[in-house]
Amino acid sequence: MSKRGKSSPLTANHNNLTQILIDHGLAALGDAYVNLVYSLALSQRNGKPTGEKVKGTILAEALRKATLRQYLPSKMDSHAMADAAEALMVYVWLNGQITIAETTQILEKAENPIEGFAQLLKTIKARVTFP
Amino acid sequence: MSKRGKSSPLTANHNNLTQILIDHGLAALGDAYVNLVYSLALSQRNGKPTGEKVKGTILAEALRKATLRQYLPSKMDSHAMADAAEALMVYVWLNGQITIAETTQILEKAENPIEGFAQLLKTIKARVTFP
Numbered sequence: 471m472s473k474r475g476k477s478s479p480l481t482a483n484h485n486n487l488t489q490i491l492i493d494h495g496l497a498a499l500g501d502a503y504v505n506l507v508y509s510l511a512l513s514q515r516n517g518k519p520t521g522e523k524v525k526g527t528i529l530a531e532a533l534r535k536a537t538l539r540q541y542l543p544s545k546m547d548s549h550a551m552a553d554a555a556e557a558l559m560v561y562v563w564l565n566g567q568i569t570i571a572e573t574t575q576i577l578e579k580a581e582n583p584i585e586g587f588a589q590l591l592k593t594i595k596a597r598v599t600f601p
Numbered sequence: 602m603s604k605r606g607k608s609s610p611l612t613a614n615h616n617n618l619t620q621i622l623i624d625h626g627l628a629a630l631g632d633a634y635v636n637l638v639y640s641l642a643l644s645q646r647n648g649k650p651t652g653e654k655v656k657g658t659i660l661a662e663a664l665r666k667a668t669l670r671q672y673l674p675s676k677m678d679s680h681a682m683a684d685a686a687e688a689l690m691v692y693v694w695l696n697g698q699i700t701i702a703e704t705t706q707i708l709e710k711a712e713n714p715i716e717g718f719a720q721l722l723k724t725i726k727a728r729v730t731f732p
Binding site for chain 2: 479481493498500503508509522564
């Protein structure tokens, strides 16, 4: 199947990283996605199911560590940076460029949540493609 | 792969429906799962990404419509019934008995959220197996 064939109709209009990172709709969907993969990673680490929301400050710091801050407009607060991280993480999943299994494995192995999300965002940055 | 081979270590101790439905940890993980699949179904229907939380009253009513209420202790409020629905929905996904794609398709096609979740829970009830 071609890359075009696999791309999600929900993200067909995105041609570069910045367009993904500032998409509020993707961020809203990404919020739900990130809470699931984070809860799943914690569940796997603890050996029992659990649910936990990810703090925005963690995602914002991870975005900086993954050197993705440069793709965003200069005036953005922590909340907007967390949104950007969520949008990008769900974008690659929607487009079949990463699986939930790989995502949770990266988060589960990390020493702490900031390192986990930074590692995940670095992996995504190196892999993301556009329609 | 055998059913045993596919079963999730997170749910290895569940031998019947009631044990799943009253598992608070599964409900917590299920809350994140259900918010994702519901947001994804809405996104697909709208043709653009969006995020929305599912109200507990919707899940409680869907659980009743799917005739799953009988597997729960007699004294349970709406909140506990919503938890039960969330626990069951994530259980079957964790154990490879349903995919996110099939789940969102059922929700997307339904006339309204209650019908969508009721249909989904009926499908799950007919399909769920234990380790």
